[in-house]
Amino acid sequence: MKLLVGLIPFCAILCVSASDGDLSESMDHAKHTLHGMPRFSLELLLTKFAMMELKLQKIENDILQHQSKQDRIVAALQEQQSRQEKGQNEMLAVLRDLKHQVAVNLSEIHNRDQEKVNTALHKLDQHVGNVHNNTRRIMNALLQLHSLIQVLQNQCCLTPTENSVSTTTTTTPKPKQPPFSSCKDVPLKVSGTYQIRVKRYSEPFEVYCEQESFEGGWIVFQFRSDGSLDFYRGWNEFRDGFGDLNKEFWLGLEKVHQITSGRKHELIIELKDFEGMYKYARYGAFEIGSESDQYNLKEFGNYSGTAGDNMSHYRGKKFSTKDRDNDAYDSNYCAPLMEGAWWYWSCSDSNLNGRYMNAVDMKSMFWFYFKNNIQGLSYSRMMIRELE
Numbered sequence: 299m300k301l302l303v304g305l306i307p308f309c310a311i312l313c314v315s316a317s318d319g320d321l322s323e324s325m326d327h328a329k330h331t332l333h334g335m336p337r338f339s340l341e342l343l344l345t346k347f348a349m350m351e352l353k354l355q356k357i358e359n360d361i362l363q364h365q366s367k368q369d370r371i372v373a374a375l376q377e378q379q380s381r382q383e384k385g386q387n388e389m390l391a392v393l394r395d396l397k398h399q400v401a402v403n404l405s406e407i408h409n410r411d412q413e414k415v416n417t418a419l420h421k422l423d424q425h426v427g428n429v430h431n432n433t434r435r436i437m438n439a440l441l442q443l444h445s446l447i448q449v450l451q452n453q454c455c456l457t458p459t460e461n462s463v464s465t466t467t468t469t470t471p472k473p474k475q476p477p478f479s480s481c482k483d484v485p486l487k488v489s490g491t492y493q494i495r496v497k498r499y500s501e502p503f504e505v506y507c508e509q510e511s512f513e514g515g516w517i518v519f520q521f522r523s524d525g526s527l528d529f530y531r532g533w534n535e536f537r538d539g540f541g542d543l544n545k546e547f548w549l550g551l552e553k554v555h556q557i558t559s560g561r562k563h564e565l566i567i568e569l570k571d572f573e574g575m576y577k578y579a580r581y582g583a584f585e586i587g588s589e590s591d592q593y594n595l596k597e598f599g600n601y602s603g604t605a606g607d608n609m610s611h612y613r614g615k616k617f618s619t620k621d622r623d624n625d626a627y628d629s630n631y632c633a634p635l636m637e638g639a640w641w642y643w644s645c646s647d648s649n650l651n652g653r654y655m656n657a658v659d660m661k662s663m664f665w666f667y668f669k670n671n672i673q674g675l676s677y678s679r680m681m682i683r684e685l686e
Contacts, residue, residue, distance in 0.1 A: 480557070480684045481507035482515030489514075491543050496556045503553060506543045508681055512566060516681035517557060519549035522663065523677050525654030529663075530637050533622040536651075537589060548651070551586065551593040551617060554682070558585040563682040565598075569605050569665055570677035572656045577605035577668055584682055592616035592624050595641050606667020608648035615641040637661040650678045 477493035478484050484492050489509045494517075495502040508516040522529070527546035539550025557563065565584035570576050582599025594616045601607040616624035618633045618640065625632040625642040632645035638652035638661070647666035655662045655674045662674030 477502035480515070480561075481505065481509070481517045482684045484509065484515070487514060496560055500556070504543060505549065505553075506547075508679075511568075512683075516566065516683045517549075518679060518681045519554050520547075520650065520678065520680035522546050522650070522654065522679075529639070529651045530620065530653065531639065533619045536617070536619055536639050537593075552589065555586050555588055555593060558682060559588070562685045564685055566603075566681050566683075567605065567609075567650070567665075568677070568679040568681075569668055569675055571668065571673065572676045577603070579603040579605040579607065579609065579665075581610065583685075586617075592622075605665055608665050608667050612641045612643060612646070615643050618642045635660070638663075650675075650680070 477495040479496070480494055481492065483494075484507055487509045489507060491504050492507050493502045493504055506518040506521070508514065508518055521541075523546060525546075527541050529548065531540065536548060537551050539548055539553060541547025563584050565581040567579045568576070569578065579601060580603045581601055583597050584599065585595075585597040587594045587596045595609075595613050598610040598613045601610055618624040620633045620637075620639070623631050623633065625644060627642070627644040630645075632642035633639055636642070636645055636649050636652055638649045640646055640649055640651055645660075649660070649662065649664050649672075652663045653659070653661045653674070654676075656676070658671055658673050660672050662672060663678060664672045664674055665678075666672060668675065
């Protein structure tokens with residue numbers, strides 16, 4: 299309070315002096331006033347100033363310490379953030395590696411399982427083929443046994459005597475024996491391989507008979523279902539045939555010529571895409587020429603079905619393979635271009651002996667009107683049947 303009391307007159311003098319504009323008089327009044335103040339009040343004022351200076355110094359030191367502490371905290375937080383980011387990156391890397399490893403393991407498991415499935419399916423196909431062959435052999439044996447029984451019964455019949463009453467002998471028709479004239483002549487309704495003889499004295503050969511679809515009696519001359527057999531082959535192989543009659547195969551142009559040239563036949567073509575959609579094309583007549591005619595399409599009947607007509611407009615066209623160019627494409631060679639063998643013209647809107655692939659590609663096994671494109675198909679079966 300004493301300090302305040304001493305300062306009030308001093309400040310008042312300065313203000314009054316400043317208002318009068320005489321600085322020297324103001325200073326004299328200030329000095330006079332200070333000299334008039336008690337000595338202990340001045341010392342007290344100096345002491346207060348010293349204490350305030352100490353407090354300000356302490357506050358400054360506290361601020362510096364607080365700032366230093368904040369800097370350390372910020373540095374620690376930044377280091378912690380850096381460690382967390384590093385840990386997250388390491389975690390992500392581990393998760394990526396784990397994901398890759400899981401994918402690799404799943405792929406290996408899938409491949410192993412697929413290989414086991416394929417092996418099992420292959421064995422099943424073999425067993426089914428064996429069953430079909432055994433069934434055919436048993437049925438042939440039964441037919442032969444039945445014929446033998448009929449012969450023995452006829453031999454055991456008594457000769458009528460003079461006194462005997464005349465009787466009418468009923469002759470039981472003999473069952474048809476292999477080789478058959480066609481699949482339509484096979485009495486069994488079991489699909490499988492059977493021997494047929496096209497002409498009376500010609501050499502018999504085996505064919506696959508489809509006895510269930512479309513009322514049966516069909517000779518299958520082309521079958522593709524899994525791509526296991528390469529159809530990009532030369533003239534001699536397409537002439538003679540290749541493959542396994544119980545798997546994928548081509549019967550042979552020469553055999554098809556022999557079958558269709560002797561009697562009238564119809565044709566049916568069954569198709570499926572990789573999504574399982576099924577369609578077919580049926581023609582009321584079908585015949586191909588001899589090798590000297592380059593196995594040309596001699597006759598085609600009217601079309602019916604769901605797949606669209608991609609064949610009848612090629613009537614008269616010759617068969618071409620990668621080593622026999624019979625197409626009418628002057629600037630190129632269709633068989634190597636489409637990697638197949640067919641009755642190409644220039645070139646073709648069907649290619650059922652092309653590459654087995656699930657792709658929109660002119661080299662694929664396609665039938666254009668199936669989906670109005672050249673998308674490869676997963677299944678093709680061409681069959682002929684004798685007409686009445």
